[in-house]
Amino acid sequence: MTTDENKAIVRRFIKDVLGDGNIDLIDELLAANYVNPSMGVTNREGFKAMISNFKTIMPLRNFEVTNVLAEGDAVVFRGNMNATFPDGKKASVRVITYYRLADGKIVEDEPISMPPLTELLSSIMPKSAS
Numbered sequence: 001m002t003t004d005e006n007k008a009i010v011r012r013f014i015k016d017v018l019g020d021g022n023i024d025l026i027d028e029l030l031a032a033n034y035v036n037p038s039m040g041v042t043n044r045e046g047f048k049a050m051i052s053n054f055k056t057i058m059p060l061r062n063f064e065v066t067n068v069l070a071e072g073d074a075v076v077f078r079g080n081m082n083a084t085f086p087d088g089k090k091a092s093v094r095v096i097t098y099y100r101l102a103d104g105k106i107v108e109d110e111p112i113s114m115p116p117l118t119e120l121l122s123s124i125m126p127k128s129a130s
Helices: 002-019 022-030 044-057
Strands: 030-035 060-071 074-085 090-102 105-114
Touching: 002 022, 002 044, 002 060, 002 074, 002 090, 002 105, 022 030, 022 105, 030 044, 030 060
Parallel strands: 030 105
Antiparallel strands: 060 074, 074 090, 090 105
């Protein structure tokens, strides 16, 4: 895959899966051996469960993309996640995420955020590796 193709895959993942919660795209965009060590997710099924919970806990989410940079199979996203909770509370998180792709699918996804996503989302974090 070219760097432009890898960036397009990551942009689609951010908009359609993370932002819109489209679980049906996960098998298409994530490799079978997908991991997200920062969030404690070790496979696609665990990620699907996390996104389902996102849709309940943060029904409105959008991502502002500042930069998407790529070299080889690595893509880095920098931007903001804006979320609204069911009680109307709003949160904005600054995010930098490293993605590693192989054969047109995301293999690794590791976000770093301020404030930490793990604090913001602690109620939906996996209790153990899945």
